[in-house]
Amino acid sequence: MSEEHHLHDHEHGSVHAPPQPDDKVHSYYQILGIALKELLIEKGVVSADDVRRQIERRDSITPANGARVVAKAWTDPAFRKRLLDDANGAVSELGFEMTTAKLVAIENTAGEHNVVVCTLCSCYPRDLLGLPPSWYKSRAYRARVVREPRAVLAEFGTHVPEHVVVRVHDSTADMRFLVVPERPEGTQGLGEAELAALVTRDSMIGVARASAPNR
Amino acid sequence: MTRLAPGTPIRVREDFPPGHIRTPVYLRGKTGEVIKFFGNFDNAETAAYGLPGLKKGVYKVRFRAIDLWSDYAGPAIDAIEADLYEHWLERLT
Numbered sequence: 001m002s003e004e005h006h007l008h009d010h011e012h013g014s015v016h017a018p019p020q021p022d023d024k025v026h027s028y029y030q031i032l033g034i035a036l037k038e039l040l041i042e043k044g045v046v047s048a049d050d051v052r053r054q055i056e057r058r059d060s061i062t063p064a065n066g067a068r069v070v071a072k073a074w075t076d077p078a079f080r081k082r083l084l085d086d087a088n089g090a091v092s093e094l095g096f097e098m099t100t101a102k103l104v105a106i107e108n109t110a111g112e113h114n115v116v117v118c119t120l121c122s123c124y125p126r127d128l129l130g131l132p133p134s135w136y137k138s139r140a141y142r143a144r145v146v147r148e149p150r151a152v153l154a155e156f157g158t159h160v161p162e163h164v165v166v167r168v169h170d171s172t173a174d175m176r177f178l179v180v181p182e183r184p185e186g187t188q189g190l191g192e193a194e195l196a197a198l199v200t201r202d203s204m205i206g207v208a209r210a211s212a213p214n215r
Numbered sequence: 216m217t218r219l220a221p222g223t224p225i226r227v228r229e230d231f232p233p234g235h236i237r238t239p240v241y242l243r244g245k246t247g248e249v250i251k252f253f254g255n256f257d258n259a260e261t262a263a264y265g266l267p268g269l270k271k272g273v274y275k276v277r278f279r280a281i282d283l284w285s286d287y288a289g290p291a292i293d294a295i296e297a298d299l300y301e302h303w304l305e306r307l308t
Contacts, residue, residue, distance in 0.1 A: 146295050162289075167293070168293075172239060
């Protein structure tokens, strides 16, 4: 249930009009986008099915892909090295293709905590992790994480000790960053699939650590 | 332009041209250090307009947070890194 729905007091038996998201007014750029799409289809450059298929493909990419990559890096030192040297090549071994950008893996360690942002827009390793969360695209996150990264991390529940370097990576060109979080304590006996379940989207952006086991 | 070696101190050009500029304003005029050379990439400043531009070298540059923000609240070890096109970088030495 959405927060909006729950903020007012009411009897739960009362009748609500269901949300009508289609009622919202399109912005200038949304209308421009729709017009461009319709023209491309009308002129036969792409078909409606091509557009639908691409949206479907985009939506099928999830952070679970990145989690597999991280779990393999945790368990296979040779793969970890290949990932840090040439991430595009390493992820392709697992069947993931970076279509446009160069993927760069950055490792969090006991002495260094990395976090990713795109201050200029919303660059994100979409080919591996899917669409970014809405907060990643918000002006507040983009402006603040380069200005007061430790305060922003603390708001995500991530407290970085003063002796640990905080390094913010602003994705300003063709590189897309994947944070490899630290492998949590107490995970020695776990296999790759169990480890992957501990690797969350936020931990691969760097605003959180990987989850502790057995939670 | 001669390749900048890792460790080279640089200053980002303090320039405000119109157009699709991928050098964030908060870094212009700031000093930092070259970390690595990523290779040559399409210059986004021309590619954004569908123009065939020359490939430009892109470097990872590290800035100390305290050099960007005079009132930075965290420790001096903290850093911001960005990927900048070579024509925005001025060698300091």
